[in-house]
Amino acid sequence: MDIDDIWRAIDAQRTRVADLLDDLTDDEWRRPSLCAGWTVRDVAAHLTLQQVRLRDAPRVFRTLGGMNTMIREAARRRAATGSPAGLTAEIRGMIGSRRRNFGVTPYETLIDILVHGLDIAVPLGRDLVIPTDAAAVAATRMWTMRWPRPIVPRRRFAGLRLTATDVDWSVGDGTPVEAPIAGLLLLVGGRGEAALPHLTGAGAADARARLN
Template identity: 35%
Template structure:
């Protein structure tokens, strides 16, 4: 990890963690149980996952994967169970305690942006909160997802066969029928999250939206 890349990305991640904490502070208890955009997880689960990954070190990740039988989904489930408390307020306090950490699993640093933006929307869209993210960094996360296979959390296969065009930035990817939308909407779609039909336009938008759904 280059020092320059680290100095650019971590402040964004820390800022997004803090913003999410601030949004969650006034969340009614029942909304913590709302199904998130992340399949199988409610809002509380996603927050617990964010606490868990913020604590994860490169060496610790390898040890955990061995304990989970190298099953990525099982490791995630164990992490959620470990950090989710009976009281959402305590889980939020746990998130607040790791807001400035810079530990990470052994993965490219762009994955921290993917996590911050996608999981941030997993939660916010479930409870009706809107947020604008820094476009340049969303594009960085989108570029990473587009070159990463779906089996390890990316969206390479979902994007094949379309020309993705960001509406607010100089970004395009691939060939085929146009799919146009904000960088945030494109990031969510290639990450397997549902988006509103109105968020994507172009000749390929309807088919792409259907394919991108989990």
């Protein structure tokens, strides 16, 4: 996928996530997401903060602490001030725009919309289409990135070969662990518990043990 393809994939997934959010009940908006300590509403609010300009960063990410703390608290503040309909409208409003947060590439923007879409859909038992080609690009980015620091260090999967069953994608060397690319995206994205039911292959039990 080239950069144009990536932005088209981002737009398509923003549309799917917004459609999903439009269909949620008030109770579902309040439920826990796959992100520990984040509600579905918090995750949706985070997805509205994908075009923060450098000049606005001190206002948006004003909480003291590490990067994860600043991101979490910014999402919670946004969730507290935005209605479900308003948050969904903001996500839709980004479709067609190529603005992105300062200091990140389109690859990280793609990761955010794919993984956080799953953070919302999976715990609610909702279906969300994850395009395999885009998911493979995102998974490769997470596997190879050095900065920002990867969510799950590659050494955790030493001696295992992760292989997608629905797209041409493999990383690592060793005993095979297989899953649909969406499951592997959850795995390398630090959502191991959600990924576990999808893992098969001779190395699946080893992978499960490493995540427990």
